Amino acid sequence: MTEKKSPENAAIRLSFYLRCLRKMKKEKSISSERLAQFMGTSGVRVRKDLSYFGQFGTRGKGYMIGELQEQISKILGLDRVWTIALVGVGKLGTALMGYPGFRKSGFHIKVGFDVKPSKIGRKIASVPVYHPYRMPTIIRAQKIRMGMITVPAEAAQESADLLIISGIRAILNFSPAVVVAPSYVKLTQVDFTTQLEIMTYFIINRTKEKTQTKLL
Amino acid sequence: MTEKKSPENAAIRLSFYLRCLRKMKKEKSISSERLAQFMGTSGVRVRKDLSYFGQFGTRGKGYMIGELQEQISKILGLDRVWTIALVGVGKLGTALMGYPGFRKSGFHIKVGFDVKPSKIGRKIASVPVYHPYRMPTIIRAQKIRMGMITVPAEAAQESADLLIISGIRAILNFSPAVVVAPSYVKLTQVDFTTQLEIMTYFIINRTKEKTQTKLL
DNA sequence: GAGTGTGAATGTATTCACAGCA
DNA sequence: TGCTGTGAATACATTCACACTC
Numbered sequence: 175m176t177e178k179k180s181p182e183n184a185a186i187r188l189s190f191y192l193r194c195l196r197k198m199k200k201e202k203s204i205s206s207e208r209l210a211q212f213m214g215t216s217g218v219r220v221r222k223d224l225s226y227f228g229q230f231g232t233r234g235k236g237y238m239i240g241e242l243q244e245q246i247s248k249i250l251g252l253d254r255v256w257t258i259a260l261v262g263v264g265k266l267g268t269a270l271m272g273y274p275g276f277r278k279s280g281f282h283i284k285v286g287f288d289v290k291p292s293k294i295g296r297k298i299a300s301v302p303v304y305h306p307y308r309m310p311t312i313i314r315a316q317k318i319r320m321g322m323i324t325v326p327a328e329a330a331q332e333s334a335d336l337l338i339i340s341g342i343r344a345i346l347n348f349s350p351a352v353v354v355a356p357s358y359v360k361l362t363q364v365d366f367t368t369q370l371e372i373m374t375y376f377i378i379n380r381t382k383e384k385t386q387t388k389l390l
Numbered sequence: 391m392t393e394k395k396s397p398e399n400a401a402i403r404l405s406f407y408l409r410c411l412r413k414m415k416k417e418k419s420i421s422s423e424r425l426a427q428f429m430g431t432s433g434v435r436v437r438k439d440l441s442y443f444g445q446f447g448t449r450g451k452g453y454m455i456g457e458l459q460e461q462i463s464k465i466l467g468l469d470r471v472w473t474i475a476l477v478g479v480g481k482l483g484t485a486l487m488g489y490p491g492f493r494k495s496g497f498h499i500k501v502g503f504d505v506k507p508s509k510i511g512r513k514i515a516s517v518p519v520y521h522p523y524r525m526p527t528i529i530r531a532q533k534i535r536m537g538m539i540t541v542p543a544e545a546a547q548e549s550a551d552l553l554i555i556s557g558i559r560a561i562l563n564f565s566p567a568v569v570v571a572p573s574y575v576k577l578t579q580v581d582f583t584t585q586l587e588i589m590t591y592f593i594i595n596r597t598k599e600k601t602q603t604k605l606l
Numbered sequence: 607g608a609g610t611g612t613g614a615a616t617g618t619a620t621t622c623a624c625a626g627c628a
Numbered sequence: 629t630g631c632t633g634t635g636a637a638t639a640c641a642t643t644c645a646c647a648c649t650c
Binding site: 185189190192193194212213214249250251252258265266268269272273276278281320343344352354355358360362363365367368370371376378380 | 401402404405406408409410413428429430465466467468472474481482484485486488489491492494495497535536559560562566567568570571574576578579580581582583584585586587588589590591592593594595596
């Protein structure tokens, strides 16, 4: 039996397809071309992406929305609740704790950690906050496998290290610091400043080459 | 003279190199291999990335940190101040307005927009807030070219449309909605839920020896 | 006819191997 | 010798063209 290769990028886009599908409860089925329109991409890419994971459509008809949603959810592992530990209960951390979008999608920030005495022992956005030294114990006890880092840059790496020795397998790092992790940990940098810096590069380079394709 | 091709991904990584370099004011020069260690990548990749944009090192010695920093800043267009318009002054929007990292890197959220009467006319985190109908006028007058969207999902697309007709060229969308934009606009989705969904996929499909810290 | 599904072709990014310079 | 810089090779991702099915 041959292993199917499922490109990373296709998997990443599944999450976006899912988001589009959720907004389409009205209709029963949808064509790849139409789904693509909502995403600003091409029909063939949608079909190819989906084909890496199975055959979900019917020829001549399209994809059943409900069924496709369910299938993608399963592929991404969203058919259960995921618990999350958040390190750094500052402004951003607090905003994330109260973010309603997470719960809706099956993600649950279950504990927060912060060194600031005024926050320890309290509940913020109904999430209990502890001192970081208790991380390994609490995370293991609650079998949490995902972490978010919202601490200042200086504390980012040690926060990551603590999460990792606590057994965390995936980390979303919001702090403006490059963090390294062993290969068995999935680490994603969500660095706003870096995002902006990349955008400036694109603004500059688009405007340069755009003398020909100028519209508006 | 032949045009050099500079891969998108290399440009994206420049921003991370820059971040690492900034933390190294102590030493004068650095080798590609050592810089790579800080990033969790390989020396050859660092050299290749840099080579797309020019020759910044000296053989046998390495890269002068200060000079390389300056060069990368110039490539990314960070040798000036960039102003930003933010749409949606809720919790996340407010947190971003007060985020100190932006100013430090030459980014300046100059205006906010929100439909909520209680916010209009006020200054939040010393940023003035206006009603969205004034977007085209204000953004054009102030020559702002970057936008951030932190509104609820339902309002995301129309916020983007407004920014675009106001002349914005790059948008960072934090709202949990897939937004489309014409090709001359650089649109980046910073969707936390989607990030989490991608991570669950990787947790399930055990990352085999592969961990390039991937950005968004 | 109207759609999906997929091997083959093309394009892009990463890695290798080594030339070249201080 | 130590390190950068880069063409060539490889791996990966996207697009094309068309077979196939409802």
